Amino acid sequence: MKGQAAITEYFVLIFLIAMIAVIAVIMVFGFQMLGTGAEKANARERNALFIAEGILSSGALNSPQFPKGSVLDDSRLTAASCADLWSLLGEGWHAEVRVLRDRSACDGVQAWLKTKCLADLRKAEGAVCTDQSYPSCSVWRICEKKAGMIFFSVPVSVYRKMNGTMDLGVLTVGLE
């Protein structure tokens, strides 16, 4: 009986140790997966930021009149090709540049011109730029936008080549 009790005690002990070992292994794998997930998210954010910085300093999209960067040329944006930019900056991203229109820009305009000013503003707002709509447009889209992308937005200046003016805009980069 005593021998049996001792054997049972050892079996229970071994069983408990085995259970704890299994839990420990599951915890280690769980931590690894969490850590890998967090690293992957960090890596995607770093890549998206790298692409945004690349676009802001790229000779393909920046205005040559402003060599310090962060001034995108509207004609170059209109002519931009996804394939060419992917070969420069890597693949799997999407970018959108949007000019921000301030309605108070029509405040200083003479009263009889104000209606036309506001109408022009509304017409250009949200209009995607193509060879046909340029320059009466304010949104450029480069490469395909896909579900599940992470996005970074930064302010930019957009140089309007046709009238030589600088508009305030936002560059949004999405990465798969």
Added chain:
Amino acid sequence: MKFRLGSGCGMRPHGNPGGAASKGQTSMIAIAIAVVMLVLIMIFMLSSALSSQAGQSTRSEYRNLFAHNALISVLRTDTECGILSDVLKGGYFGGGRCDSRKFVESRIPAYMGLLLNATGHTDYEWFLEASPMNFRGEVLAIGSAAVKEAAERWDARTIVTWEGYQLEVKLYFKIK
């Protein structure tokens, strides 16, 4: 210890002489398991700390880029009164076709509002300060002054120059 006569070989001690050893074994195992669990928890905490540090540096880089681009893009923007940095200069030296100080004080908040809405950063609070560096003049302050003293703030700085005069413009941000 109790002794009794049995049918076995001589007297055998009653009790459980292996009990103390068994208890010792159990204690050793419990200590070993506690140490293993402690090590696993420390590994988890270390890997969490490392990945959050990596995420923080990307976030910091992004915020600095955002602040810098917001400042230079806003100052470069063309308005009905001229380029905003020129209008700012007009506030100190006169000239220009608008009431410069009033115009800047209304236009900069409008542009900052547009930028923060368009980039999805309505949780950012900002403060802009323009200070003469090598001439006498008032400091221009726009926005929430508490942002400048906030512990977790980030900022961008640029110098607007004309004819030897320098104006330092700083833009501060913090999370609301």
